[in-house]
Amino acid sequence: MLSQAGARKSSRTKRPLRLCFVGWGAIASRVGELLADRQPETVEIVAVAVRDADRERAGLPEGIRLISSPEEFAGLDLDMVIEAAGRPAVAIWGEAALRHAGSFVVSSTSAFTDEALLGLLLAVADETGSRILVPSGALGDLGALAAASVLPLDEVSHAIVKPPRAWSGTKAADLVDLDKLTQRTEFFSGSAREAAASFPQNANVAVITALSGIGLDRTRVVLVADPGISRNVHEISAFGAFGKLDLRFENEQLKTNPKSSEMTALSLVRLVENSVATLIR
Template sequence: MKIALIGNGAIAKLVSQFCAERPSRYTLVGALGLSEDSDSVGAHTVVYTLKDLLAYSPDLVVECAGHSAVSAYAVPLLEQGVDQIIVSTGSLADASLLKAITHASEKSTAKVKLPAGALPGVDALSSAKLAGLARVTLRSAKPPHAWKGTPAESSHDLGAIKAPVVIFSGTAREAATAFPKNANVAATAALAGIGFEKTTVELVADPGLARNTHHLEAEGTFGSMTLDIAGNPSPDNPKTSHMAALSIMRLLDNETAGIVI
């Protein structure tokens, strides 16, 4: 299977290693990057336009770049009939972008596949949705310094926080809009479950934490569930959970496996 990447960072490196270790199943044909990405994270070549990436005729393109890449390339990939995995799911909180991707997917033979990323229990949540969900809440907590560069920096004195503080409370759409760099997990929960307006999100600065944690609760016809994850960071990017790359690898595994789970 011919795989291409969009992005040349921490996740791209792990996906590249995964493919290189399974040469009978995957060939990583190239990556689309920005001008600063001249040193490839793997043995593949970095190109700078979608046209050059598609010249490698990939069977599947893995976006592991950021929201701007989803805006620029998701619809063109569907129009070219190429399957894609989108890990920057927070981009889909933009209703007009999600509408354009949905519309393009309906006219295309290609599919957009969304990995669980750093969120636990996407399989259970999306199964539960089929019988009806009454409530989905997500509480994402990080050490105070991890909220630097977000609106929490102006609403709270992050350095002075001595006990867990809720820095944001609202819908998944509001969370994704106000905290775009932290939006992926909330967006994935919304997309797997009951949508951006009905999914409620709390963001917490907790000085007792060393790792990012996500606590998901859901109730519905299926029953109720509570899921917790404390994710280790990626080896090359402390802001990205290792699980993000692992969840892409799981989708790639399912593309070529005889038994899919």
């Protein structure tokens, strides 16, 4: 017969965390690579959800199952689904992920500017007991801002400063001549909701700041192209009853996608590792 301590130890025996990615682009493949190196025994990538499963994808781990419809989550016995495929993927895969996994990690947080979609996902999570997790993304960790928001916050601002090429292919190209900039140039100022809705690939991170602080409509965001830098920079300021906070992040660009930062992938690795760790850091 097991002793009480032995019974507790047996009940806590962990199986590998069963993980599915939505999308297998620059971020997901980088996270998969790092997890394979760091957590080969505690994390198992069992599937990747895509809309075109017949297309060849580089770097897929051997034995990974490609699925092409949300219904295929059923039966995979998933612990976590990580979305890393862009804003439309949240609406396509989110509800099913919450019904068939313990947690749904949303990287494309610009989807939360759609209040109806956010309301639906929150309702499903409440119904099923699953959780919606927002990674810290390019900001590494905003625990200080989230803690500060326990008391009233008066103001939160976030400047997103990137090299001009990181803004190519976005609305920024219609507002400034990215190829001819010679100095730091601000081309957008507005709320986090407006920034993320208009620049979903580059300003997802503004939603993370907003959710950590005073919300999508009160958080002020400035978008800047600066030919004098090579990293993606985030400058966050807040003040309120807690005092005053200033944070600055200078992130290396993801080699395969300059619109994203290496830190975006690293934050997902940390989130997954904390889900299986005994010591949470």
